[in-house]
Amino acid sequence: MQALVEALRQALGPAAVLAGADVPARNEKDWSTLPPQRPALVIRPTDTAGVATAMRLCGEHGRALVPQGGLTGLCGGARPEEGGIALSLERMTGILEIDPAAASMTVLAGTPLQAIQQAADEAGFFIPLDLGARGSCAIGGNLSTNAGGNRVIRYGMAREMVLGLEAVLADGTVVGNLNKMLKNNAGYDLKHLFIGAEGTLGIITRVVLRLFPKPGCTMAALCALDRYDQVLDLLAGARRGLGPLLSAFEVMWPDYWDVVTRQVPGVRSPVGSGHGFYVLVEAQGMEEAIDAPRFQSWLETQAEAGVVVDAAVAQSIADVKAFWRVRDACAEFPQVLGPHEPFDIGLPVGAMDDYVVQCKSALEAALPGVVALFYGHIGDGNLHIVACLPGAVPQPRDAIVEIVYDVVRTFGGTVSAEHGIGLTKKPYLGYVRTPAEIALMQRLKAALDPQGLINPGKVI
Amino acid sequence: MQALVEALRQALGPAAVLAGADVPARNEKDWSTLPPQRPALVIRPTDTAGVATAMRLCGEHGRALVPQGGLTGLCGGARPEEGGIALSLERMTGILEIDPAAASMTVLAGTPLQAIQQAADEAGFFIPLDLGARGSCAIGGNLSTNAGGNRVIRYGMAREMVLGLEAVLADGTVVGNLNKMLKNNAGYDLKHLFIGAEGTLGIITRVVLRLFPKPGCTMAALCALDRYDQVLDLLAGARRGLGPLLSAFEVMWPDYWDVVTRQVPGVRSPVGSGHGFYVLVEAQGMEEAIDAPRFQSWLETQAEAGVVVDAAVAQSIADVKAFWRVRDACAEFPQVLGPHEPFDIGLPVGAMDDYVVQCKSALEAALPGVVALFYGHIGDGNLHIVACLPGAVPQPRDAIVEIVYDVVRTFGGTVSAEHGIGLTKKPYLGYVRTPAEIALMQRLKAALDPQGLINPGKVI
Known part of the structure; x- marks a missing residue:
């Protein structure tokens, strides 16, 4: 290792190489529940050439490395190996270019999402990608997990926001391009290899993002409904009536609603309690004078048709924030519930409530007294x-996970909608992908990284 | 070959195997200008298992095959080899499922695009993918070339409309899944390997498409502008003012305008002639009473700001069609211009007019008297x-192509925005992709099809 450290210092400068006691604690773990592991070495290049050099030198010394961005991943995808090497993009930050005509922004992969959102805002544009970790997460990590967030129903996943992408392969080759064009079909579209691959096929170094027009106004309503078929009717009605303005369709089941409105400070219910379902509908318009009355009249139509039992429409930005507070209150579950297991699953929309009923009853049968709360981006x-057995120490983690994913499997769902597989969900990948699919993933990994030098042991 | 024919007949039934004189002429070529080549054998399976069997048997006999869909490709991607084997998906047609809650439609890959559009329409949904060949092209081919069309600015390329995809690999393995979820990040997203790969990495057999709400109304305007910076201003204004309703932004340069309005029957100019640029702006709204006045007032703002010199707003569906007729008149260039070379290039939007000026002047310097008309989906x-030298027999094809692509290279553009590479653009792939990118494409091809059994010699 010492020879490698010397070679790296020589090539990249001393500030780019932190070894031994100089390795910061932050590089020991991501936001998953896995215990920290201490890398022997953190490499911090400042540009693509530096990443390529680091990759090549590590390969020459037969050492693998783990790419790290903002370290906010929830599944251990950026967890370093004990005594191993982490390659951090923390010094590769910055906006390289904003092209208003192309509506594109070129950034270094270590740039925090929030800095990107702000730069877009200052340039008169909008970056729709948004998630709780925005201040800490790096765009390279967002793309490596193909992050989602709240407005996928309108803008798509992180993948859909990428025009161009550059990455460094396991052998140090730099591939990709800083394409700004929406349409480019000259050969294979290589960027999709690296997006969602959780840093196992290459290290994303620079990115061209698509910029969107700033929304002129935001409308929101909190609706109470009796039955899931009404939730589906409301979703269909929102798709038709609000068209591409529909920017979020968040459903909360009653157990979730009751916990957050009763136990989370500052959360109030604008529609009382005791309903079967609660739906937060959001639309982004261009002009308040036109789009707010449209939203209001769309909602009235839904009420007249008996789809919603009760509804509150936001009258101000403060109301919109208050409505979102009910949905975002899940961030406070650690305080409210104590130790618990969080899940990020996907299911065909029509089967969602059947899943909830079946999963809940399986959990209750196996673990009497279990608390299981259901909510999410149902439009997507x-x-x-979130599930826990109050008072149990330790929590029956394995039993909960097994039941939740087992029912996912029977419904043809996915064990990861937006958080990725990393390490924690690896045992369950086979629940939702076929052996042939996993074999093809392994074939890709072997083709791009035959020696297993990048993020070994993650995903597959 | 005879042993293979027997094995295929036995496995798939006699109707699935056409050999020798029974091979239809339609399987000899696509819509490219390449001369026909006659395959010795056309295999026509009716399901995924049949495709897998055909693939496996061909492999066992050491024979490659060329996948064929609607044969409407423009670059020779589906061109068979003389005396070779074509695998046609023409009997794999049909809508397998429409799931209104998931807003998804599952189809067999040989289904013509128009049949898919109609089925969506009957179910109360909208398929935004649309192109001239809609009646003949198959969805599997649309995805293999990642087709674009007119409304990419709003809905994205074909790639963005796919939720799930199943494909058969070179060794006969069936991979992929009929995922209906917008969000699914459980392992690598394998569908992107096959989309845009022009049938070189696998044969797409079944597809889950995303359905969109039907637009409630369509607004269109034909605008005349003086300068390209005004075109960019109008585009920025349309993005801001029309937001996600903006569904097309088509620009026509004056030479194009003059030819189509003077020489193509039934085309009239609603804004006279003599302008610097002509722009067709289209928006799709939810409700005519709200969105039509919004469109009208947006356009008035543009006129008041001096961005547009003149503009005509469609007052009826017939007007919308008449406006599109100016843009779609390019389909009649074979009659109007005679033999000519068509191009499908991509450029950063801001550099578009500089490209046109430079390309035109290079063409005129090399080929005095050349006719070169420029138009396209500038928002994307x-x-x-289209370019030709009137009267020249044969046309100076190579010189024209070389100049057009050479200038593309200096502008950082692409030689294929939406038609693909196939055979005809292969020599120019290196103009717009780096050696490292092409090497990675070859590495993928070798990993997925080590014996070169699927569509050999295409793209790379």
Whole structure:
């Protein structure tokens, strides 16, 4: 290792190489529940050439490395190996170019999402990708997990926001291009290899993002409904009536609603309690004078048709924030519930409530007294679950996970809608992907990284 | 070959195997200008298992095959080899399922695009993918070339409309899944390997498409502008003012305009002639009473700001069609211009007019008297060109192609925005992709099809 450290210092400068006691604690783990592991070495290049050099030197010394961005991943995808090497993109930050005509922004992969959102805003544009970790997460990590967030129903996943991408392969080759064109079909579109691959096929170094027009106004409503078929009717009605303005369709089941409105400070229910379902509908318009009355009248139509039982429409930005607070209150579950298991599953939208009923009853049968709360981005087929057995030490983690994923398997769902596989979900990949699919993933990994030098042991 | 024919007949039934004189002429070529080549054998399976069996048997006999869909490709991607084997998906047609809650449709890959559009329409949904060949092209081919069309600015390329995809690999393995969820990040997203790969990495057999809400109304305007910076201003204004309703932004340069309005029957100019640029702006709204006045007032703002010199707004569906007729008149260039070379290039939007000026002057310097017309989906960075030297027999094809692509290279553009590479653009792939990118494409091809059994010699 010492020879490698010397070679890296020589090639990249001393500030780019932190070894032994100089390795910061932050590089020991991501936001998953896995215990920290201490790398012997953190490499921090400042440009693509530096990443390529680091990759090549590590390969020459037969050492693998683990790419790290903002370290906010929830599944251990950026977890370093004990005594291993981490390659951090923390010094590769910055906006390289904003091209208003192409509506594109070129950034270094270590740039935090929030800095990108702000730069877009200052340039008169909008970056729709948004998630709780925005201040810490890096865009390279967002793309490596193909992050989702709240507005996928309108803008798509992180993947859909990428025009161009550059990456460094395991042998140090730099591939990709900083394409700004929406349409480019000259040969294979290589960027899709690296997006969602959780840093196992290459290290994303620079990215061209698509910029969107700033929304002129935001409308939101909190609706109470009796039955899941009404939730589906409301979703269909929102797709038709609000068209591409529909920017979020978040459903909360009653157990979730009751916990957050009763136990999370500052959360209030604008529609009372005791309903079967609660739906937060959001639309982004261009002009308040036109789009707010449209939203209001669309909602009235839904009420007249008996689809919603009760509804509150946001009258101000403060209301919109208050409505989102009910949905975002899940961030406070650690305080409210104590130790619990969080899930990020996907299901066909029509089967969502059947899944909830079946999963809940399987959990209750196996673990009497279990608390299981269901909520999520239902318009995207994405359900979040938190589950715990109050008072149990340790929590029956394995039993909960097994039941939740077992029912996912019977419904043809996915064990990861937006968080990725990393390490924690690896045992369950075979629940939702066929042996042939996993074999093809392994074939790709072997083709791009035959020696297993990048992020070994992750995903597959 | 006879042993293979027997084995195929036995496995797939006699109707699935056409050999020798029974091979239809239609399987000899696609819509490219390459001369026909007659395959010795056309295999026509009716399901995925049949495709897998055909693939496996061909492999066992050491024979490659060329996948064929609707045969409407423009670059020779589906051109068979003389005396070779074509695998046609023409009997694999049909809608397998429409799931209104998931807003998804599952289809067999040989299904013509128009049949898919109609089925979506009957189910109350909308398939935004649309192109001139809609009646003949198959969805599997659309995905293999990642087709674009007119409304990419709003809905994205064909790639963005795919939720799930199944394909058969060179060794006969069936991979992929009929995923219906917008969000699914469980392992590598394998569908992107096959989309845009022009049938070189696998044969697409079944597809799950995303359905969109039907637009409630369509607004269109034909605008005349003086300068390209005004075109960019109008585009920025349309993105801001029309937001996600903006569904097309088509620009026509004056030479194009003059030829189609003077020489193509039934085309009239609603804004006279003599302008610097002509732009067709289209928006799709949810409700005519709200969105038509919004469109009208947006356009008035553009006129008041001096961005547009003149503009005509469609007052009826017939007007919308008449406006599109100016843009779609390019389909009649074979009659109007005689033999000519068509192009489908991409450029950063801001550099588009500089490209046109430089390309035109290079063509005129090399080929005095050349006719070169420029038009395209400028909102997507996609420029079409037709060029010819009137009276020349044969046409100076190579000189024209070399000049057009040489200038593309200096502008950092692409030689294929939406038609693909196939055979005809293979010599120019290196103009717009780096050696490292092409090497990675070859590495993928070798990993997925080590014996070169699927569509050999295409793309790379």
